[in-house]
Amino acid sequence: xxxxxxxxxxxxxxxxxxxxxxxxxxxxxxxxxxxxxxxxxxxxxxxxxxxxxxxxxxxxxxxxxxxxxxxxxxxxxxxxxxxxxxxxxxxxxxxxxxxxxxxxxxxxxxxxxxxxxxxxxxxxxxxxx
Numbered sequence: 001x002x003x004x005x006x007x008x009x010x011x012x013x014x015x016x017x018x019x020x021x022x023x024x025x026x027x028x029x030x031x032x033x034x035x036x037x038x039x040x041x042x043x044x045x046x047x048x049x050x051x052x053x054x055x056x057x058x059x060x061x062x063x064x065x066x067x068x069x070x071x072x073x074x075x076x077x078x079x080x081x082x083x084x085x086x087x088x089x090x091x092x093x094x095x096x097x098x099x100x101x102x103x104x105x106x107x108x109x110x111x112x113x114x115x116x117x118x119x120x121x122x123x124x125x126x127x128x129x
Contacts, residue, residue, distance in 0.1 A: 007035075
């Protein structure tokens with residue numbers, strides 16, 4: 001069995017120092033949970049690649065989770081850009097898994113007020129690509 005340690009467990013430590021600590025503790029694999037957009041930048045990804053650590057998965061940053069369920073059109077675009085950055089980071093780091101947790105079950109009222117407007121806005125935002 002191979003165990004990976006998540007940078008999320010070291011929050012609020014910055015990502016690079018967290019990965020250095022994980023590597024120094026003897027782990028060979030880590031789950032990367034970016035704490036900010038800079039963590040998916042080419043400079044950060046190049047630094048991560050220099051560590052003696054395989055990134056086995058990338059976790060959708062929990063701090064950005066509300067962005068993915070925001071019906072405002074600019075936030076839909078922000079969610080799309082963040083998704084693209086995570087996929088690009090996965091490609092750069094040769095990571096095959098991106099983790100995102102599904103929404104919890106909603107009451108009918110919550111679904112009407114929250115989920116349906118988001119999904120309808122996301123569907124209609126295709127015109128804004």
